[in-house]
Amino acid sequence: MKILAVTSCPTGIAHTYMAAEALEQAAQEKGYKIKTETRGSVGVENELTAEEIAAADAIVLAIDTAVPMERFEGKKLVTVGVADALQKSSELIDQALKAPAYSTGRNTDNKEADLKTKQSTERKGPYKHLMNGVSFMIPFVVAGGIAIALSFLIGGYIGFQEEGTLAAYLMGIGGTGGFGLMIPILAGYIAYSIADRPGLAVGMIGGSVATQINAGFLGAIIAGFMAGYVVEAMKKYIKLPKNLQGIMPVLIIPVFGSLIVGLSFFYIIGGPAAAINTAMNDFLTGMEGSSAAVLGLIIGLMMAFDMGGPLNKAAYAFGTGTLVAGTGSAVMAAVMAAGMVPPIGLALATFVFKNKFTAAERESGKSALVLGISFITEGAIPFAAADPVRVIPSIMAGAGVTGALSMIFNATLSVPHGGIFVFFAVENLGMYLVSILVGSLVSAALVGFLKKPVETVQSLKAAQ
Structure with missing residues (x-):
């Protein structure tokens, strides 16, 4: 038997590789061949090829973030979180071998199998979408935070205000750069997890608007989910002639999706979200005892x-x-x-x-x-x-x-x-x-x- 696996946790630091090790050990104990693609903090390693996927008997996805799914069309597949792979790796391999063929929805010949696979894949729902955004946001926050800390270390807590100094440049890298991108990235990749590539631009623009009105982390989450589901609805309900379908992802979706999300924030959502975000930060800042x-x-x-x-x-x-x-x-x-x-x-x-x-x-x-x-x-x-x-x-x-x-x-x-x-x-x-x-x-x-x-x-x- 040839088993393939993909592991991916939100931070891409430990669970990704521990799940891969657990699945590989379980497969070896059964006498099966296995190859595991890890999508961790250093990027995609051991990536599965089209030939390997075609030859595989079953595929196990132990993921808490979004991964490319179209390549698994027609293969036996089971999808769980990385924690499940650590706890019951042997059972997952058995389940994958008995699983229905995965369908992206393009082939509707087996509606029952498609439904079962879709339910399995979406079992984590909003949590998976949120963690996908967090996983892409973390490197920006880490890089920005360390640059800010170095700015304080070199120039003190007011040194970064002096233009042209190393402390000021480090604050520009960390504050305006890393932290400035944190909210748009979070919103963008939540939307990406929901609506795939067409959702990315709409989500990032929504996150940028959330930053402008001081809606912060809460605003980013709202913008990301709103953008994702708005784009999904546009993909489902807007039908263009075949000769015009190419403009959907580059014109119709980014323009109208951004206007819907952005104007909703400016006129409706932004005020309450910003008030809640400010109140929460004030509450946390004032906590003591x-x-x-x-x-x-x-x-x-x-x-x-x-x-x-x-x-x-x-x-x-x-x-x-x-x-x-x-x-x-x-x-x-x-x-x-x-x-x-x-x-x-x-x-x-x-x-x-x-x-x-x-x-x-x-x-x-x-x-x-x-x-x-x-x-x-x-x-x-x-x-x-x-x-x-x-x-x-x-x-x-x-x-x-x-x-x-x-x-x-x-x-x-x-x-x-x-x-x-x-x-x-x-x-x-x-x-x-x-x-x-x-x-x-x-x-x-x-x-x-x-x-x-x-x-x-x-x-x-x-x-x-």
Whole structure:
């Protein structure tokens, strides 16, 4: 059997490659040949060729973002999120071999198979569209945020105002460049996920309008979804003669779609969206004491619960939405700190409570530490998969404590990723480190307390 797979998570950092590894291992155990295309942060790797697709017996798509689908026309195919590929990779391969042939809708001979495949592909719906926008937005936010942080590092918090200086140029790259494009990119690629290429221009223009009226992150999301569904409706209901169909994607859709979305924002949607965005930012800025602690606690629990899954990515997207050019975010700081805790806490546990872990797990602890300090929460997944009942509550507790402490200490962060490599962009760094250390110790202690020694577990299994 020849199996093909495509994996793609919103950030393209860890889940993409872990899902690929899980599918490859499951296929090898079954004696099947497999090739996996990964669509990660460095781009498309190991891309599937037309010849390989034609020769494949089945295809598994473990994706949380939009990928080109037309190439799979007529092939047995199953579509799930990347988290499913980690948890049940063997079952997915079996399902793919029994799946109906995929149809893009051009061939309507098998309506039942088309319906089943469409339901499978769209199961994640709005979440997948949102995460597609977030995945394309993140590099702009990271590049912009680090450039802004370097501007502050070199020129201080007012140095960028002096024209012609390095600090001013860095602020131009980060603020006007990276952060200036953040909202249009988010809106554009949400629309792209919904309506494919014709939605991109309409979504980006809608996002630009959202920026002009200060509707921010919320406005970008509204503009992206509105643009996507407006373009879909135009594709469905506007029918031109065949000799004029070529002008649809280059004239009719971008012009009329942009006018519909843009004018809707200026006259109807923009005012309320901007008011909500401003109120939310004012509320977050003014949070302190117990209210800040509660928010940090919730953020921490979400970051640790599924370690890169929907709740984790929802908290991360919320954090990036609070970033503003030239201003650090307490919420983003809490998100990153809480996301670092699960793998760091588990790594500490493997060092301190060696009798509670196998030799392979102790070795994995070294990798988990590196991933944790780099803010890759997915480093905790192997431990959680092996013992979810004990591990997940432990890392949630530690991450929740860290999130709450980070907010209480009013630590702020001006970049959305990087772990220890961007600590120069943290305000109140000393207490920020304390919050991460305390949460990691809490998680490590709970794991050590709850887990049974390896010998005891092996004895119980042998007795059964």
